[in-house]
Amino acid sequence: MTRVSIPLLPADGPVVRVTGGDVRGLRAAEPDGIDSWRGIPYAAPPVGELRFRAPAPVVAWSGIRDATSFGLMASQQGPVRVARSTSVAPSSGEDCLTINVHAPAERGSKPLPVMVFIHGGGYTAGSSRDFSGQGEEFVRTGRVVFVSFNYRLGALGYLDFTRYASRQHPFQSNLGLRDQVAALRWVRDNIAAFDGDPNQVTVFGESAGGNAVTTLMAVPAARGLFARAIAQSPPPHSVYARKATGQWAGEFVGMLRQIVSRRQGAGSSVTRDVPALLAGASTVDLLAAAEILRVRTPITYPGAFPFAPVVDGDFLPESPLVAFREGRAHRIPLIVGTNDREGSIFRGRVDILPRTPARIRALFARAPETSHAPMRAAYPGIPGRRSGADFGADYGFWYPSTRVTDFHSRYAATFAYRFDFAPRLLKLVGLHATHGVEMFALFGRADEPIARAMTSLGGYEQYVAAGERMRGFWLNFAERSEPGPEWPCYSEATRSTLIIDAVDRVVDDPRAVRRRAWNDFLPELAG
Structure with missing residues (x-):
């Protein structure tokens, strides 16, 4: 050795x-x-x-x-866009x-x-x-x-x-x-x-x-x-079958070949031996091809993201949602939760959700026609900006998380939450309790510049307090498999969910109308 x-x-x-x-x-x-x-x-x-x-x-x-x-x-990829630089x-x-x-x-x-x-x-x-x-x-x-x-x-x-x-x-x-x-x-x-x-x-x-x-x-x-x-x-459910991942790998190889060819200049020849190309490519070239694939895939394949686990039949033998439904997931205590408006921040460079009119139309085209009207009723104004963002986020985060909580609660202790607290500034700019907003509070970093900016118009004390309570729940759970007496165990009979806000509360089956609409819209996940 x-x-x-x-x-x-x-x-x-x-x-x-x-x-x-x-x-x-x-x-x-x-x-x-x-x-x-x-x-x-x-x-x-x-x-x-x-x-x-x-x-x-x-x-x-x-x-x-x-x-x-x-x-x-x-x-x-570094902070500079790949179109201008391929810096690491x-x-x-x-x-x-x-x-x-x-x-x-x-x-x-x-x-x-x-x-x-x-x-x-x-x-x-x-x-x-x-x-x-x-x-x-x-x-x-x-x-x-x-x-x-x-x-x-x-x-x-x-x-x-x-x-x-x-x-x-x-x-x-x-x-x-x-x-x-x-x-x-x-x-x-x-x-x-x-x-x-x-x-x-x-x-x-x-x-x-x-x-x-x-x-x-x-x-x-x-x-x-x-x-x-x-x-x-x-x-x-951002875990994909080999057919899809193989398609993305093929597209990546084509992009990588073009990048290497452009870098080497006119008259150069890039090896047609794909394994040798992948094994020998520079990190910079791999990152450049990955950035192109990352941007293109959500447009070409609405609702999908290329960098995710694959059901390979070996290390990951089946879809996690199937494993949860059939009781083959590890039967251990689990907390699952999402934020109130996950999708509001997914714009610009991170616009990966099916939140645009074209992407929403593509998902509607794949769904049973009888589910269209209930889904439009659940998201009034779709595909408008706010309703589109909520639809895309619920597709990516909230609805499949409800499937995990439903399925796992049949076999092991499960707890559900939703983080709703948003400082005043985030409400004014239309972000509300968006994706990741709880992280600064949970980890006691509310004095970071970004967190200070979020709370500059008020809400600092409540934000810190919400994070402290959340951290306490996590510590209790790590010690004794339950977050606290004020947070009831989840079951399909009640769907009790802790809403973490300025004042916490428990709500049974929040957004039941949306949940039922998604059950019809994505029957393959409904179980």
């Missing part, structure tokens, strides 16, 4: 032994009371021959490894499979529950170094150990190139999803060194991270790696 020599570090932080060797973390200055270990490898770098391959075991090192800095973010985001790269652990500096006599956060970003952006990836406000309570990690994104993690696999290039599917399972295995095997309890792991995530949670619930290899789950604003 190759061994990497890491220079010894001064004794300025706690040292623990993990898979691969010893790591020294960072002890935060008081009164934070947090020990942090960052950038620990949980798998081998997925580069060279390991590109488009399942995560391989960690490469061991000698000495004590510096674990005071975050690892590279997964390769992703700062501090990103393919060698990205690292994990971070944050624990209370004061240790108790018993191991603590563990909360593992999966970042969002549409499976094309984001990282564990985002504000939500550190979880200080969770750790400062002294009640949990907090874990975050990076996983492969975009074409490198979420396009299915198995149709092009060869003996020399044995590509595999669901790479980002496999990374997530590898990270959870690392937690199982190593978290006791950080005073965490490997039998009390709660996995949670938002947006794409929420999709990761609902998908992991249907992955056989993930069984037993977590005891509870929380899915915030998940798009649970």
Whole structure:
């Protein structure tokens, strides 16, 4: 086994032994009371021959490894649009499979529950170094150990190139999803060194991270790696069959060939060996082709997004919604919820929902004709801007989440919520409680510039308080599998849902008219 020599570090932080060797973390200055270990490898770098391959075991090192800095973010497009530049985001790269652990500096006599956060970003952006990836406000309570990690994104993690696999290039599917399972295995095997309890792991995530949670619930290899789950604003049915993912992979290869040809200039010849093209392409060229595919796909295939898990019949044997319906999803306690107006922020560069007139017409054309009138009644003015945004968001987030809660409640404890609080400014600009708005409050980052701007016209105290209550629910759930006595368990008989607002309340079967309209409009999801 190759061994990497890491220079010894001064004794300025706690040292623990993990898979691969010893790591020294960072002890935060008081009164934070947090020990942090960052950038620990949980798998081998997925580069060279390991590109488009399942995560391989960690490469061991000698000495004590510096674990005071975050690892590279997964390769992703930078802030400059691809039409003008194909630059890679700062501090990103393919060698990205690292994990971070944050624990209370004061240790108790018993191991603590563990909360593992999966970042969002549409499976094309984001990282564990985002504000939500550190979880200080969770750790400062002294009640949990907090874990975050990076996983492969975009074409490198979420396009299915198995149709092009060869003996020399044995590509595999669901790479980002496999990374997530590898990270959870690392937690199982190593978290006791950080005073965490490997039998009390709660996995949670938002947006794409929420999709990761609902998908992991249907992955056989993930069984037993977590005891509870929380899915915030998940798009649970953004998991696709091989026919669709194969089509997108083919389109991507065509785009990549054109990009490489243009870069090489006139008279150059690009290899027709697709496996060699994919294996040898630069990260910049892969990102450029992925950005084109990301923009085009929601237009060409309304309601679809190309970077998502694939039902490959192996690692992910069936659609997660089918697994939930049939009781084959992991039968563990689950919280699922969405925000009041998820779709209002999906404009411009992130316009991926079926919210435009053309995309809405395409979905109506695929739905039973008898469902059209009830759907129009549920969304008055459709395809107007507001009704279109709500329709698109309900298609992507809310309605499939109701299916998950209905199905899972038949087999295990399930809790449903809706986050409704919106500061005054967000209401004035028409965003309201949009996608992701709860994150700054939940993670105690209401003083971030964006959050301060959101609350500049009022609502700061109520926003902070809503986040504190939500964080309390999450901590209770991580400790004892239920969020609190004021939040009833969900059942199909009542569909009791906690509405998180300036004042929380419980509502039975909120938006029942919409739910029934969608049952007829998407009978394949109704179950």
